Amino acid sequence: MTEAAGLANELRLAVHRLTRRLRAQRPVDGLTLTQLSTLVTIWRDGPMTAGEVAEREGIKPPSATRIIAGLVALGLISRTVDPADARQLSLAATDAGEARIQADLQARDEWLAHELDTFSEADRELLRHAAVVLGELAGR
Amino acid sequence: MTEAAGLANELRLAVHRLTRRLRAQRPVDGLTLTQLSTLVTIWRDGPMTAGEVAEREGIKPPSATRIIAGLVALGLISRTVDPADARQLSLAATDAGEARIQADLQARDEWLAHELDTFSEADRELLRHAAVVLGELAGR
DNA sequence: TATTGTTATACTCTATAACTATA
């Protein structure tokens, strides 16, 4: 096993387990991790089309359609047809969506941010860089 | 938003997306990410009971039961009743299971290890440490 | 009674294939 392959395996197992844990941190009546991730993306980088959502989140268009429909039904994003090209949508976070992000992040952070506070500052600095590198890797 | 909360959010989004990507790297006729993770755990740290599998993987017993049944059906782990306590199982990787780990890891690493090779050695060193810290976090 | 594991059931996440509407 090469050096990078050993790292790949450890990273795969650790990331998989951590995601399971983070998914389970869903607050009562809260958004799922997938909904929250998509909502944050639209809020931070929107307005954007459905295709852009799929690309940024790394999912296929049918998956984006379903997640978007759920967020619209909850009133957390608005969905309007592009006047210049009626095939495309314009998706944007609503005020309720922004408020929901704050509330859900706070609830989810009760656990994660608390745990992060028990690590050394050096480890947090490490994770800060790691989050950027992992995000880049996910986008490849 | 506190410093740790900001980090928590970035880490959550990055880890979630990377897991999606890693899950999708399933080779044709290969094990799912969940099956592979469980099999590697039993192979490396086994023999162990079903309860230990659930605890190490961070899942509930019914989930462990289902995954274990699938791996047994594939002949990748053996499942014997503990002679000293008939409520408990003893789970161990078979030779076929060990071979399957090698094959599936190699197939999955074609993508991940290759991408990791395009990062700087400093980034790989960073990820090596991060994998350990993330693994610890997942186990909290 | 307490513990270990299983069964029944339901919800979430995601994909591929086939389709509709618009360009």
Added chain:
DNA sequence: TATAGTTATAGAGTATAACAATA
């Protein structure tokens, strides 16, 4: 014809609640 998005369908992943077997 090509593109943006949707619908239909299926498989994977996981949990809670209720149960069975054993200690």
